[in-house]
Amino acid sequence: MYSAPCPSRAALDRIADKWTALIVGQLACGTRRFGELRDEIEGISEKMLTQTLRSLERDGLVSREVHPVVPPRVEYRLTELGLTLDGPLAAVREWAEQHINEVEQARLRYDAGA
Amino acid sequence: MYSAPCPSRAALDRIADKWTALIVGQLACGTRRFGELRDEIEGISEKMLTQTLRSLERDGLVSREVHPVVPPRVEYRLTELGLTLDGPLAAVREWAEQHINEVEQARLRYDAGA
DNA sequence: CTGTATCCTGTAGGATACTG
DNA sequence: CAGTATCCTACAGGATACAG
Numbered sequence: 001m002y003s004a005p006c007p008s009r010a011a012l013d014r015i016a017d018k019w020t021a022l023i024v025g026q027l028a029c030g031t032r033r034f035g036e037l038r039d040e041i042e043g044i045s046e047k048m049l050t051q052t053l054r055s056l057e058r059d060g061l062v063s064r065e066v067h068p069v070v071p072p073r074v075e076y077r078l079t080e081l082g083l084t085l086d087g088p089l090a091a092v093r094e095w096a097e098q099h100i101n102e103v104e105q106a107r108l109r110y111d112a113g114a
Numbered sequence: 115m116y117s118a119p120c121p122s123r124a125a126l127d128r129i130a131d132k133w134t135a136l137i138v139g140q141l142a143c144g145t146r147r148f149g150e151l152r153d154e155i156e157g158i159s160e161k162m163l164t165q166t167l168r169s170l171e172r173d174g175l176v177s178r179e180v181h182p183v184v185p186p187r188v189e190y191r192l193t194e195l196g197l198t199l200d201g202p203l204a205a206v207r208e209w210a211e212q213h214i215n216e217v218e219q220a221r222l223r224y225d226a227g228a
Numbered sequence: 229c230t231g232t233a234t235c236c237t238g239t240a241g242g243a244t245a246c247t248g
Numbered sequence: 249c250a251g252t253a254t255c256c257t258a259c260a261g262g263a264t265a266c267a268g
Contacts, residue, residue, distance in 0.1 A: 011210030016130045060220025071229040081216055088205035095202045096125030106174025148250050185249045
């Protein structure tokens with residue numbers, strides 16, 4: 001069921017990195033420029049932002065539009081495929097918001113008992 | 115919105131590791147013993163299985179039941195809180211299964227053009 | 229402004245061996 | 249059977265500097 005070469009494993013690995021869900025979440029709200037993403041996603045380095053965006057572009061989840069002006073203006077948006085991913089990820093984000101308190105309480109209880 | 119100390123960021127980081135979604139997915143199908151999980155989740159090491167299970171237990175998502183028999187029998191199952199997480203994660207798994215082909219095609223196109 | 233290039237570090241995570 | 253303990257390495261990812 002969860003054999004290593006299984007497609008769902010591959011796709012899961014694709015999503016389960018530190019920044020993908022965050023970037024997709026921001027782009028789900030609308031088109032973003034490079035600097036906007038960098039500012040909105042606190043703590044991300046330019047390197048990881050670039051790297052993750054390229055990776056998302058490669059996988060057909062994000063499209064990159066370069067406007068040939070100076071200063072350069074590059075806009076990122078979710079593709080149709082990327083939009084289909086935001087639904088599931090939004091569900092996870094929503095779960096996180098709704099249940100993080102219970103998780104933290106459980107953690108305190110566990111640490112107290114140990 | 116996505117500030118670093120934001121609760122959803124913390125919870126997202128919790129879920130976005132290599133094994134959590136897989137283990138929760140298996141436990142969603144029912145109670146599992148340590149060895150069953152190790153065999154069903156191909157490629158996981160005993161170290162990471164133990165480590166992730168402990169972490170899930172600490173966060174109140176999984177309960178651990180030790181049967182005092184020889185040989186030892188330890189059963190893991192999702193808690194009520196853990197069950198609420200499986201819904202969102204199932205959505206992501208389902209997305210993965212449905213769209214991995216499109217992702218792989220996009221990848222081929224991208225690599226060809228570059 | 230939107231990146232690349234380079235260097236460097238921490239740590240996730242694998243391999244192996246051992247124990248109650 | 250269900251883990252711990254130990255060791256080790258690859259790579260995620262940060263910092264900094266620079267370029268078109």
